[in-house]
Amino acid sequence: MTSSVDSAAIPPVNQSIEQPVAKICGEPLMEIPQDLYIPPDALEVFLDSFQGPLDLLLYLIRKHNLDILDIPMVQLTQQYMAYVDMMEVEQFELAAEYLLMTALLIEIKSRMLLPVPVTENEEEKDPRAELVQRLLKYEQIKLAALRLNELPQADRDFSTVQVWMEQSTHDRLPNVSVDMLRQTWLGLLARAKINRHHQINREALSVRVYMSQVLRNLHQCGQIVFHELFSPAATVTEVIVTFLAILELAKEMLVEISQPEVLGVIYVRSVDAV
Template sequence: MPEVVDNVAVARLYGEPLFNVPQDLYIPPDALEIFLEAFEGPLDLLLYLIRKQNFNILDIPMAALTRQYLAYVDEIRTRNLELAAEYLLMAAMLIEIKSRMLLPPRKTAEGEEAEDPRAELVRRLQEYEQIKLAAAQLGTVPQAGRDFFRAQVHIEQSLQPRFPDVELSDLQQAWADILKRAKLVQHHRISREELSVREHMSLVLKTLQGRRFVEFEQLFDPARGVAVMVVTFIALLELAKETLVEITQAEAFAPIYVRLAYTPS
């Protein structure tokens, strides 16, 4: 048996081409029921037939195309009428176009040649083919959830609240308020007193010892005068600089609190 191209033989059996369908070949009744389900509609089937037979889409041979189309539709019309309904509507359109092409062309009222009966079908086929090619190209683009998944990292938030940092302007405002109140209760007494910053640093640490938080204003005693409060304020700044105390504030314009710095054991 001579070698032939695959599209010439109707089938191959054990690698050998078959030119005729065997008479005793059994085809199950349900073998053709799902054939049209492979197409997405009548236009998809028409485009398949045109490309399969290498027809020119701008000059479609309506007789051959209609004959092949009806042959496919007849295979499933008796088995799946619901599926064949939309295909039968296209079959009626093909028969109408074929009939109009058999009639002699008529000129319009303006004397121009009448439009080709196939023009509307060609336009719909071209638009469908463009959309189908575009959909195929979009299908090759990687999509989230189908070709890849976005990485997600869950971070557990600490139960301990994070207080905002205290700005220098907040300390200045709090210090100005303390000085303003101190002037209202100051005594008119002139005395000379030597004040030690280190000593007041120890006093502040002693005041904070064993207490969770101390309000900023409670560290100052207006009755002892402005000089003592200035030294106490300097001592507090030195302690903060040496990270021995922490100055916190729950929110903007809220009271300022001072506590001993946490030292891990």
């Protein structure tokens, strides 16, 4: 299939524009520096990279469709040695690993060529069995690593977003339970019994009057300790009426009862002063 292109539609290329030979940190480099040193191995290109001798063996087995449970050692050894010779590795530590595997393959190959006497109590063991087990375990780990690499990863497949939210914190004071009020009430009763009079007089006490008195005290001081609302010289009847007045004020949400610390002092303050 051929196609014709109108030469008039293509703008002429300006041959006089000099193109940069490279870019360093985004800056164009128009000519190669005279003192530039390039190491001999800097331009080497590896078409296939392997993580070790087992990776190379597994690559050769899968590439030539060999049965990993029945490896033809002659063919595999020849291919492995040819590939190692082609690599021309200059790093001795890396080359030693591949050469050690080469020696192992040659040993297995020789053991398969030589007849092995079989005794009555011992069964013939395949020389390739240990190598096959290593290859199968390595393949399982490699496949598992590939599956893990396919999972979404932060900063590779998606980016994490952080949002700053200004939020003011408020101190939450402990709630005053009924048991705490009862204990305080019992303490007030015990103190009132000291001032108990044996003379019985009928006292007309109004809860509303004591409510107004408590509110006046709170408006003057803002916040008062709970037991300070009760006069030390108050009788039992006056203590009861004062206590009912405080509860009625709290019920009508005119005062607030709080306790900053657990088992601490109980405070009463007017809602208007909050």
